[in-house]
Amino acid sequence: MTDSAEKNRKSLTTSEITAVAHLYRGEVYRSTIWRTRLDTTTNWAVVTLGVALSISFASPDASPIPLVLVGVLIVFFLMQEARRYRYFNVWRARCRWMETHFYAPMLDDGDLHLEENWQKTLANDYLNPRYHVPMMTAIGRRIRRNYLWILMIQSLAYAGKLAVHPTPVQSLDQAFQRADVGPLPGEIVVGIGLTYVFTWIGIAIWSRNDDNRRAQLRKTDSSMG
Template sequence: MDDKKRSTLTPAELGAVAHLYRGEVYRSTIWRTRLDTTTNWAVVTLGVALSISFASPDASPLPLVLVGVLIILFLMLEARRYRYFNVWRARARWLETHFYAPMLYDGDLHLEEDWQKVLADDYMKPTYHVSIMTAIGRRIRRNYLWILVIQSLAFAGKLTVHPTAATSFDEAAQRADIGPIPGEAVMIVGLIYLVTWAGIAYWSWNEDIERGKKRGASKAESMG
């Protein structure tokens, strides 16, 4: 059958597409739950580090530094999961905007726009719809920027108030010493650490804006 001549779907095909939509919604829901799981891990881990470092005035601020490694690990895992989630979410949203919305609005599926071919190609040749850097940036914007800011503020607060209120920057820097590594170096690395992730978040925000403009300006819309 020549797809270009198709103007409608049979009742059996409509039923199959409806079941397909239900499946995509289910898969996107499952992967959305997995995203929440890794975020919870990051929050709980940071909470443990805060409890240890602020347990007493003489407690070391080192746990607040080491927890950064785990937070970044969870961020990488979550970005990977987000790329999977985005595939299922994009397919479900594609069906909503091109199948259900036109059918409810005017009873016409507009198969002449070839939206069904875009979906079919995505099933035939599945691929991620966003890059790993875009996924990382989106997760930072959604959750992890706040986690990273709290971690950084807690570290700065620990250096400032424990064991007594710091009276100078040199005193606070001395408290940040990690073995042979001077506190000033630790602070500089921490600042770079925070600014780098914030920069990735800002870059992905601009990237999403440009993606939205291209999608709105082009009739040959793509998924993602």
């Protein structure tokens, strides 16, 4: 096809439309599969936290250390889920791109508006596949969607354990003593815990601001991601 013919082309053949429809179905299927994998890692995080809660609150003399150690597993699951989200976001973005530039115009006025070259953006994404969001943005999004609540429950459970078991805490010094982990004094353990929580909260806030900034900068260019 010559350059002039390509510029003047404003329609797709029936076979090409059918191929795009099948392509869309395939992308929806892939996004669904990866969305299920996101749910799996979230479920693992919830289950491990539930196990830690059961162990720590099994008796007044039970140690609060499981609530500390489960934080390592939660971070591991968060990293896994963020990685999976980056893959999921590729398929989701392609589906959304076809919905907004192929199906919506076709349903609205029967014109695919190929002159806007949206199909070239989609073709380039297939020719040069890449992640649409960086890892930190993916982590922040997953924290905002699910893991912020998991981290809050973990933190509140740990604080509650120190406050009520084996007897109601009488002073801040006593709470720090209960937080001792081997040679580490309770002050350091609590300080690490606060740093742990506020770090994830900070990443969540940063990713929200970054998403807002990206949305404001996005005009007619690819909205994938």
